[in-house]
Amino acid sequence: MRPSALDPLFAPATSLDGIGDKIAGLISRLVPADLTNRPVRVGDLPFILPHSVIDRSRRIRIAEATESGIVTLTLTVGAHYPPPRGKNNLPYRVMAFDETGEIALTFFHGRQVWLEKALGEGSRVLVSGRIEWFNGRASMVHPDHIVAEAEAEKLPVIEPVYPLTAGLSAKVLRKGIAQALNRFPKLPEWQDAALQQRMELPPIGTALQRIHAPVSPAELSPEGAPWRRLAYDELLAGQLSLALVRQKSRRLDGRPLLGDGRLVQGLLNALPYRLTGSQETALAEIHADMAEGERMLRLLQGDVGSGKTVVALMAMARAVEAGGQAALMAPTEILARQHHATIARLGEAVGLRVGLLTGRDKGRDRQKVLDELSAGEIDILVGTHALFQEGVNFSDLALAIIDEQHRFGVHQRLAITSKGNAPDMLVMTATPIPRTLVLSAFGDMDVSRLTEKPAGRQPIKTVTMPMERLSELVGRMRDAVADGQKVYWICPLVEESENIDVTSAEDRYESLRQVFADQVALVHGRMSGRDKDAAMSAFKNGEARVLVGTTVVEVGVDVPDATIIVIEHAERFGLAQLHQLRGRVGRGEKASSCVLLYKGPLGEVATRRLAVMRETEDGFVIAEEDLKLRGEGDLLGTRQSGSPGFHIARLEFHGDLLAVARDDARLALTRDPELQSDRGEALRVLLYLFGRDDAVRLLRAG
Numbered sequence: 244m245r246p247s248a249l250d251p252l253f254a255p256a257t258s259l260d261g262i263g264d265k266i267a268g269l270i271s272r273l274v275p276a277d278l279t280n281r282p283v284r285v286g287d288l289p290f291i292l293p294h295s296v297i298d299r300s301r302r303i304r305i306a307e308a309t310e311s312g313i314v315t316l317t318l319t320v321g322a323h324y325p326p327p328r329g330k331n332n333l334p335y336r337v338m339a340f341d342e343t344g345e346i347a348l349t350f351f352h353g354r355q356v357w358l359e360k361a362l363g364e365g366s367r368v369l370v371s372g373r374i375e376w377f378n379g380r381a382s383m384v385h386p387d388h389i390v391a392e393a394e395a396e397k398l399p400v401i402e403p404v405y406p407l408t409a410g411l412s413a414k415v416l417r418k419g420i421a422q423a424l425n426r427f428p429k430l431p432e433w434q435d436a437a438l439q440q441r442m443e444l445p446p447i448g449t450a451l452q453r454i455h456a457p458v459s460p461a462e463l464s465p466e467g468a469p470w471r472r473l474a475y476d477e478l479l480a481g482q483l484s485l486a487l488v489r490q491k492s493r494r495l496d497g498r499p500l501l502g503d504g505r506l507v508q509g510l511l512n513a514l515p516y517r518l519t520g521s522q523e524t525a526l527a528e529i530h531a532d533m534a535e536g537e538r539m540l541r542l543l544q545g546d547v548g549s550g551k552t553v554v555a556l557m558a559m560a561r562a563v564e565a566g567g568q569a570a571l572m573a574p575t576e577i578l579a580r581q582h583h584a585t586i587a588r589l590g591e592a593v594g595l596r597v598g599l600l601t602g603r604d605k606g607r608d609r610q611k612v613l614d615e616l617s618a619g620e621i622d623i624l625v626g627t628h629a630l631f632q633e634g635v636n637f638s639d640l641a642l643a644i645i646d647e648q649h650r651f652g653v654h655q656r657l658a659i660t661s662k663g664n665a666p667d668m669l670v671m672t673a674t675p676i677p678r679t680l681v682l683s684a685f686g687d688m689d690v691s692r693l694t695e696k697p698a699g700r701q702p703i704k705t706v707t708m709p710m711e712r713l714s715e716l717v718g719r720m721r722d723a724v725a726d727g728q729k730v731y732w733i734c735p736l737v738e739e740s741e742n743i744d745v746t747s748a749e750d751r752y753e754s755l756r757q758v759f760a761d762q763v764a765l766v767h768g769r770m771s772g773r774d775k776d777a778a779m780s781a782f783k784n785g786e787a788r789v790l791v792g793t794t795v796v797e798v799g800v801d802v803p804d805a806t807i808i809v810i811e812h813a814e815r816f817g818l819a820q821l822h823q824l825r826g827r828v829g830r831g832e833k834a835s836s837c838v839l840l841y842k843g844p845l846g847e848v849a850t851r852r853l854a855v856m857r858e859t860e861d862g863f864v865i866a867e868e869d870l871k872l873r874g875e876g877d878l879l880g881t882r883q884s885g886s887p888g889f890h891i892a893r894l895e896f897h898g899d900l901l902a903v904a905r906d907d908a909r910l911a912l913t914r915d916p917e918l919q920s921d922r923g924e925a926l927r928v929l930l931y932l933f934g935r936d937d938a939v940r941l942l943r944a945g
């Protein structure tokens with residue numbers, strides 16, 4: 244049950260003056276992304292933090308304001324010039340002056356009664372807003388503030404500036420936030436007293452007050468005490484929910500999965516290569532976890548092409564040896580089919596029964612798989628999200644592997660954990676993630692890393708090339724194809740979108756057909772599953788030698804004899820994505836290359852990104868650079884749902900707080916596993932405050 248202290252914050256935002264459904268809808272775009280599926284609450288508003296301040300402290304005279312910008316002037320009001328009756332589209336002007344000059348205060352939307360009051364002729368007022376100069380005349384359209392000189396203290400000196408969205412005015416938002424702050428209840432302190440003192444964290448109420456009514460710009464800095472307090476709260480809420488997942492999944496009894504090595508050894512013998520040292524180490528860690536009575540919760544992190552799939556297979560083989568079943572969930576249909584093909588082929592050697600289940604499988608075929616699964620006639624089931632839907636019943640699921648590629652957040656892990664059958668869990672992630680992010684997103688898991696690539700891989704040669712050299716490039720590709728090579732050609736969007744100038748995959752496909760005729764295939768997200776499969780397999784078996792595609796080929800696709808990848812409009816992709824895409828080549832023993840086609844002029848960030856791509860192939864280095872260039876939000880945030888993207892914490896400033904929060908969260912649970920002490924109760928408040936309700940439900944009295 245939600246603590247009643249929080250009731251005022253959980254009231255709908257529309258209960259605030261001046262906020263109707265429409266405004267609430269606009270505000271929802273400013274609150275954390277994972278909250279947008281529910282109506283905006285009063286409690287969301289205080290967490291919309293200002294990004295800068297306007298300093299109105301300096302008062303100047305008209306003539307001193309030589310440039311356009313925000314100024315505060317002390318004026319004597321002159322004549323009013325309302326628009327003629329019936330001409331409300333014309334502005335309402337009020338002239339005002341000081342000893343150095345004159346300024347026109349301009350208002351739209353017709354005659355307004357309040358103007359006559361606020362700007363009585365002959366009165367002295369402080370006016371603050373943006374001054375503009377035109378032909379030597381000064382004007383100010385809709386001043387931000389007008390206050391009588393006698394009430395000068397009413398003018399905010401330092402005024403926070405909030406992120407806005409079209410249709411939402413600063414005034415409305417500010418008023419809403421002010422009301423929400425007034426309703427902010429006194430909440431119990433959830434921070435450990437000693438830690439709070441050591442870290443100099445103000446109480447949450449104080450932090451919010453100070454950040455919304457700063458007395459100096461420094462108070463708004465992410466490194467300032469108010470922001471650090473809020474960031475630490477957010478991180479602690481995240482780490483606490485991860486710790487709860489961990490506690491819950493550990494408590495559900497796992498079972499020791501031991502095997503006689505029959506399948507594992509058989510597979511090793513059947514592999515056409517030897518495992519790398521990294522693969523062996525990771526596998527040993529995984530097998531050791533599985534042998535324990537506690538549930539495994541492990542993350543397998545590997546750079547592109549480091550060979551995660553075979554590690555997954557060996558883990559699943561152990562689960563089957565131990566008498567159970569295993570499931571492997573892939574993020575896309577294409578990938579599920581690819582994994583299925585690889586695993587079924589290798590598994591055949593040792594008699595593993597491998598099934599496939601995706602959203603596309605319907606009717607009788609689907610039923611057959613489901614029946615075999617529940618009868619225990621399938622050992623390993625590969626599929627997409629469809630795997631963990633209702634109606635899919637394993638006879639004895641012992642190991643769940645999730646190839647998450649950033650799309651499988653803590654909420655989904657919670658969902659599987661709450662299912663109750665307590666399988667061991669292994670999450671695989673392809674993009675190397677910086678350490679701080681591993682902690683923030685996977686603080687509940689143990690980590691294995693694949694740090695080396697299989698022997699014999701050659702470096703990928705990466706070049707950048709302006710779009711103008713397209714025809715020269717096509718000529719070179721023609722030679723390469725004649726020489727027996729295979730080429731990926733990546734385009735950013737499926738169709739010409741209205742105002743973005745993007746060469747679509749379809750157009751590119753048509754134009755490349757002029758050159759490569761039947762040797763080119765097309766794959767993109769809007770094609771039917773069957774057509775996608777056909778294109779992929781034509782490319783795999785070599786009927787097609789050029790595969791034009793959108794980023795559907797980004798994740799995981801494995802065609803080891805493809806040696807060239809061309810990425811069009813490379814300047815539009817993020818670093819992590821470019822690295823993933825490039826990782827489609829260089830997967831065999833032949834030398835590969837990557838051509839980054841760009842359309843100039845390039846901005847600073849795009850230039851840097853392309854340079855990083857030329858300089859290194861090391862995914863961990865690239866991830867760190869990406870973090871620097873983009874901030875952590877995008878790296879984990881935008882492309883996935885339910886991930887711990889942060890709203891307040893910014894890891895470039897608050898990364899140091901993460902480890903503290905994790906230790907604090909784990910310690911709190913060790914002392915008080917059900918959060919029943921005073922601090923425990925307060926921590927529940929924290930969880931609700933940051934939208935971690937589902938974590939509270941993991942508690943016995945949740």
Ligand SMILES: Nc1ncnc2c1ncn2[C@@H]1O[C@H](COP(=O)(O)OP(=O)(O)OP(=O)(O)O)[C@@H](O)[C@H]1O
Pocket residue numbers: 516517518519522545546547548549550551552553673697698798799800801803826827830
């Ligand atoms: N030890 C090894 N020696 C040689 N080749 C290997 C080894 N392990 C895996 N491979 C091969 O390397 C290729 C990449 O493996 P896999 O598809 O598992 O990579 P991945 O880690 O999933 O990469 P990505 O995330 O880029 O898809 C495959 O063709 C696989 O057969």
